[in-house]
Amino acid sequence: FINMMMEIIKIVIVPILAALLHDYLKTALPARQRVVYSLAGLAAGWLVTLPLGLWAFFERAFTSAELLQAVEIFSFLLAALVVGVLYHQLAKAVAQLDGIMPYISMFGIIYFTAVTTAAGHDNLLRVGFLLFLVAVLHNAAGYFFGYWLGRLFGLDKNSARTVAFEVGLQNGGMASGLAGSMGKLGTVGLPAAVFSPWMNISGSILANYWRRHPVATAPVPTPVAPSAGSVSYS
Structure with missing residues (x-):
């Protein structure tokens, strides 16, 4: 531990x-x-x-x-x-460095996924479909329970959407790294290799859907200034 x-x-x-x-x-x-x-x-x-x-x-x-x-x-x-x-x-x-870092991060995800897939090629052929099915269910359950439990406990819709992403998306890179440190990249690391690409796809779909369906907010009333000719009596 x-x-x-x-x-x-x-x-x-x-x-x-x-x-x-x-x-x-x-x-x-x-x-x-x-x-x-x-x-x-x-x-x-x-x-x-x-x-x-x-x-x-x-x-x-x-x-x-x-x-x-x-x-x-x-x-x-x-x-x-x-x-x-x-x-x-x-x-x-280097002013462009902050803009380059997301691409480096994506390359890291692709690298870990490729290495893990190659290391567990034989195991992936045997249980790949089952792993994919479990990854989809796990991911969907995270979105569902993250959102609706957030709403149940009084969060507004935007906050509940944030919780849904936090619960539904997991750190596949960390999982692959831990599996590699234990020498079990080709077995323990396979769920992360399957889950990481899928969560990026599903997360992008959900994010785009919610972006096209923003939460309606009540307009803030604008205070009306008194007219120049108005007189207040007290």
């Missing part, structure tokens, strides 16, 4: 934290930017010293595996800080 959580931190948490930091630095005041840059410098120093002997010191000093894992998690979080600052600086130098 601990190893799986470490993989989740590396695959998901670190990129998310780096992206959030990049967004924060876009609008942060110069003084706060300097604080972040200083912390990133300290974090980079920590990461550089780890392979130069600091990690070996921790291995000798800490007899508990849990403490070493805590240091490892802390180091990954510091890496997110460094990566976020480096990406922010790179995005400032």
Whole structure:
């Protein structure tokens, strides 16, 4: 379980934290930017010293595996800080970078899907149709229950639609990465390889449908200014 959580931190948490930091630095005041840059410098120093002997010191000093894992998690979080600052600086130098990143993300999805499909070719031929059927049902159930349970608990329609996407769409890249880290890409990774393309198709269809059918909002009444000749008596 601990190893799986470490993989989740590396695959998901670190990129998310780096992206959030990049967004924060876009609008942060110069003084706060300097604080972040200083912390990133300290974090980079920590990461550089780890392979130069600091990690070996921790291995000798800490007899508990849990403490070493805590240091490892802390180091990954510091890496997110460094990566976020480096990406922010790179995005400032290359204005088109933010626009290119979605294409890189799509390439990553295609890559993981292709590798997983190739690794599990034989298994996919045996259970491919069943996996596809389960993926469709799982995806549809996520949309359905995400939306209607949101409405049941008092969310407005737009919020319920958001919940539907959050529940119906899953992180196939993370699933493939976890399967690969366990050495079971050709078996455990197959559901992600089937689910990821389908959820992109179904999610696009649903998003376009809801975009063509927006939620009707009540018009906000515009206050009427009193006419110039009106007189108020109290």
